[in-house]
Structure formats: C-alpha cells, structure tokens
Amino acid sequence: MSTPTEVANLLSGCHERRDAAPVRVLIATAGSHGDVLPFVALGQALAARGREVLLFANPHFQSMVEQAGLRFVAIGTQQDYQALFRATAAADSKLAFELVAQELANLGPVYYQAMKAELRPGRTISIGNSLLFAARLLRETDGVPCVTVHLAPSVFQSDVAPARLAARWIKASSPALLKRLAWWSLDRFFYAPHFAAPLNRWRAELGLAPLREIFRAWIHQADLLLALFPDWFAEPQRDWPAGLALTGFPLYDHGEHVVVPPALQEFLTAGSAPVAFSPGTASVGNQAFFKASVDACRLAGVRGILLSHFPGQVGELPADMIQVDYAPFGALLPHLAAFVHHGGIGSTAQALRAGVPQLICPLAYDQFDNAQRAVRAGVAIELAPKQYTAPAVAAALQRLMVDPSVRANCRQAAERLAAQGPGIERACEQIESRLIPLLKSPRPPPSN
Template structure:
C-alpha cells in the first residue's frame, strides 16, 4: 500500500508524522512524506522518501511574524499560512496517488488528505496531536487564560464556541478553505471545528486517555493511541558543548519558547534573570539566536537544538510554552515543568499537566525574573511534585503509541481497498533525491 503522509508546523507538529511514516515503512508499505524542506534531513535519517513543500525561508519567516505577545495576530498569520500551503500539498499528493492502493494521513489543519478523499476517493486518516481540537460542552478545552469550563452555564458555553468560530476559525481557517474548495468544484463547509475535521475515514488522537479523558460529546469513532514521543534523539546526540556544560555543575534548568517562536526576546531575558536570582544554571533552547542576548553569563548556555529525550533527563526542571510535544516529552522523563502558555493548545496542555501534579504555570504577562526564580525554587524543592513526575513517567514507560496508531489506520483504511504488492526500494531511491 502507498501511504502519503503530510506534516506541517513546528518540530512538535512534524516529528510525530515522521515517526508514523517510519512505522508504516517498517511494515513494508510505500511511504512518502510531504513537509517543509526544513525537515528534509529528518526524513533522510528516517529513510523516508521526501517531497518538499514551500521553502525554508518561508518557514522561518512565518515564525518571525507570529509574535508571542499578540496571540490573536499570530493566529491570523498561521491561518494565512495554512491557506497558502494547502494547494501545494494537495497538488503534490494528488500526483503520487496510485488508484486503489493509496491512503493519506495528515494532521488537524492540513486539509489536503480530506480534499483528496472528496476529489479522488482516497481513504484518509486525520491525526489530532492534542485534545484541544475537540469542542466539548461537558469538559471544554482551555483555549485562553480565562475560558469556559465544565461548571460554566450551558448557554455561556454555546456563546463562547459561537464567538470562537465567528471571530477566529471561520475568517482565518474556514473561509480560505472554502475558497480553495470552490476551485476544486467542492461545496462549502461550515463551522469545521464542530464536526468536519473529525469526519475522516479514521481519526486518531496522539495522547492517552489519562491525559484527556474522552467525553460523551466527542466523536465516537476517535481512537486514542498515546503520545508519539519521537524527537529524532536516536539519530542526534547532544552537542559536545552542551554535554560538557551539563557535566560541569549541578543539573541546569532548560528554557524553551518552542521551535516555532522567533519573537521571545523577553522570555529569554527574564529566564536569565531568574537563573541569576535563584542561583541556577540555565540552558536556553532556540533555533533563532537573534532572540538570545549576545553576551551570556557563565551559568547560562544557548544551543540551537537538542533532542528532548537525551536532554530532559539531565535537567532539574524544564520551562516551556506548553506545546504538546514539549509537554509529553517532559512527562516521559519525569522532569518537573514550569509552563508559560501563550496561544493555541498551550493553555489546555498546561492545565492538564498542572492537574496531573507535575507542573506549575506562569502566564506570559507575569513571567519575570523574580516570579520565575520563586517558582523554580518551589518546583525543584517539592518532593511531592517530583514523586508525581516519576509516577507519570512510569505510565509512559511501556506501550507503543505509534504502532497503535498505525494499527488503527491500517485496519480502518486498509479494508477499504485491494492492496497489491509494491517495490518499496524503488520508491525510496526515487524520492530521497527530490
């Protein structure tokens, strides 16, 4: 079977799909990965045929134009990017369809697989990486610092979802999608986050039920596979300078604003101040060095990137933005978390981590050297949190969520078609050179 896997976004958004692609390929299927060329080396390391979409320059520009101090503006910019890249994904994937023996896999906001289902009849799977994508009135995801919850009156919940759809999702996501649908001769779709994005032939949630318990008003056919927990760590060791820094003193604290953020100057400045005030060592993680002060004190090190599976076990605590990839990797190794959510799914992920007893939260507007120093001192000294971190890590020690996801997708989509044998060596040789 040929499996067309589309991915876009930050490392936390793309690496899970590389993990899925590797698993499909290991089972003897033809896999082609479609992503920004910033991830070409990751695809090559995973031996996945790769089709580049857009450019590295456009990828980096996007993150420079999504200011974390203005999440509403950032959401609009992300919506524009989704609209801009959708036709390229659609055309590239359409060109690789083998009628009767192809399936597609994509994330919540990459709509090309869904469109190909309608135009070409190709079975498709949607993979949701975080639970915030489900609009529930029973246990609403937290989508802002102060948002509706299970105790909010039902009328207020309905009003909140209506406002979210009307002010954000419809103009920034749904309307651009409908404009492209019109060029394909497809009918309009409405309020897509209520049901449409969950209407693929197969829907998988890449998180466990103890992190987000399925609600009675979630789609019934969703299968929760667990966190993907793939970060390229098998191929990329820690940089020597980072290893030497870690070994030179007590465990440091890691600070990350996410790989998709290039405007977090104030976050890193306050993080340095927190380390100075608390007497801690710090590692600043960012692929955008322009966010980092030119001169750093001796107890602070900046690195562009480090695989979390290798780095996080060596930290005293991990301060991050609450992306689902960062959150789950920290849960996996049992490191205490201080989460500074800014936008998207981050508030919901942060709340769930706090409820698990493994994290504290500091909102962006309160993130200062003094506040963070106090929070880190409390976090690293709290034995209850540390024990709870280890308990949660043990829950993630067994099981293979990527295999579970692939089983689900293949079971549900594979039965929809005949599957002739394919020459995977030929496909791999052809696409790695693209």
C-alpha cells in the same frame, strides 16, 4: 488464536504478494518540530511495515525526513518557514493563530496538488493533521482513504469538558448558555473568516459543496481518526467524535539521528542539574524571555540551558549557563532539575516522560490547554507571558524543585508512560487494520 490486527496484517501481506506494488502512504504536515516529528515517526514505522511513504512538509525538515528513510516532497520554502514564525512571535495569541491560519489556507491547495500528483489509484492512503485539509479533500475528490491525526486534545469542541483555548475561557462549570455563546462566537468571528471562508473558496474550485462550522464535525470526518495522546492526559468525553482512537504520545525526537552536542554533554556533567528554557523550536523574538530566564537562574542559584534555533536571541552568558540550537529531549530532559517551556504538546509529553517538573508559559494554539492539564496533573506551574519576570520565574523554580508532591506526581507520570511506551506502533496498528483493507474494495469518492 490470532488477533483481528494480526489477521488484517496477514491478509494485507497476502494481497501485496499478489501485487508487487506496495501501498503508498502520503503524509502531509506543517508547523514546528512538535507538529512535524510525530508524522516522521509515523512514516518511519509504516515504512518498516513495507509501505511506500512520502512525507510532504517545508524544506526546513528535509534532512530530518530523509534521515528517517522517507521520501521527502518539499512544500513552500525555507524562507516561508522562517518568515511565518518570525511573524507569530508577537505576544498575541489571536494574531498568531490568524497568521498560521492564513499560511495554511495558502498552502492547502499546494499540498493537495502535490499529493494528487503522487496518487496510485487503488493503492494509496493519505494522512493529515488537524488543520491541513488536503488529505480530507483527496478523500472527497478521489476516494482516497484518509487518516486524520489530532496531536492535542484542544481540537475537540466539548461542552462536557471544554478545552482551554485562551488564557480565560469557558469551563465545565460554566452555564450551558455561556458555552453555546462561546462556541458560536469562536465559529462565527474566528473560524469562519480564517478557516471556513478560504476552505470553501477552495472547495468551490474543486466542485465541492460549502461547509459551515467545520471545527464542530468536518475536521473529524475521516476513515480513521487518531489522537496521539493517552486517555489519562485527556479523558475522552461523551461529546467527542465517535470512533476516535487514542494511541498515546508519539514521544519521538529524532534522537537516533541527532546526538547531544559535546559542549552540552560536558556542561551537563560539570555541575548540579540545570534548568532548561525553551520558548519553542520555531519561536523567535524572545530576547525578553531569555533575559528573564538568565536573571531567574541567578536569583534561584541554578545553572541554565537556553534552547533556541534562531541566532541573536541570547546575549553573552555567565559561565554557569549555555545556549544550544537543539538537543533531543529524550536525552536532555532526564538530566534537568526543571524544564521551562511554552506548553507545546511535544514538549509537555517529553517532560512527562522524563519525570521532570515543568514551568509553562503558554502563548497560543493548544498551549493553554496543555498547560492546564499539566498543572492539574500536579507536575507543573503556569505563568502568563506578562508574569514571566525573573523574580516570578525564580520563585516558581524553587517551589518546583523542592515540592515533594510535584516530584511524586512527575515520577508517577513517567512510570505511566514507561509502561505504555510510545503510541506510534498502536497508531500504525489502527491504520493497518482499518485503512489498508479499504483498498481491497475500491469505492467511489464521497458524494456531495
């Protein structure tokens, strides 16, 4: 007997044979590699199913998107990308998030207009991430079926199990009154001025009603809500949005198009397993991080790999260390003794898949929450930026590399992910079965 997904795909295929024009999928994404790569993977998988995919992003990612066989639509400039991440390099999580919020507020209408220009009435769906609102507004103004994709669990405001949004934050055990006060303060003094206010100005221009406390409910309003992480990494809570589909980590690193640099390949085979250090693919101003990392390798007696896209952050290195711009984590991480990173969800997931111990130094965004979950899983140690000194890093690395319980927990996580596989196909199945059928029964835009 056919499954519901197979029936939906069959019906969708019959419908498209009657109408030669394929379903058009508009995907909007912004941010660093960890933010963009999952959407490239999603677009590539949907294109393989016969969908016409257009991906809207900064020109920094154009070659990557086109190598994946997708049509690319540029939003902003390469200079915008570099300027934003130079600005967010300050060791201030609040300031970093404010600057990102301002950039997204400026770009939101640009994404919206670019996507609106590519609409094919009755044949278009849109996909957007947590903080890019263009796809959700196209749903309101034009009735375009919409998918919202959450890459990390930190986006959910839960009283049952609060995500860790800062170095010090409320916990599940915190008094109920303190939880309400924390969420109210966050909405009132941060989300309202930096996200809701510019969004409501934009909504007024579109003739839409204003919104309040958008992070409580509105950012979860879509025809399909996807979470690209597994339930064992973040167990769904009873106060999470209804209808949420957890599909698993995407685990995509563009590795089929990017080979490991020959110099790095030679380095990996020339000695003992090294430790890799990455403050994030879009992070600059990390001279102190890399200097402490180099000194930590010397103290711990390990070889080191420094990953940085931006020149000038790494000085002259000893013979047992190497600097590379980028390497696919799927190919690199299994060769490591440990992986030191910032706690981005992509880096965390790839390290879990590789079964490599992690030293995490979170700075902003979802990083505190991801770090906490990795520590709870017994695969990581966390150091605050102020604690990131050569002696502390060396001590943490030595502990990670010899602790048998850490090794066992890393192996268990890797086995789980190997058994589950990447979540992209499951995400596509959700889109095919739940969104494509909506195009067969055109509907008016939601009322306001």
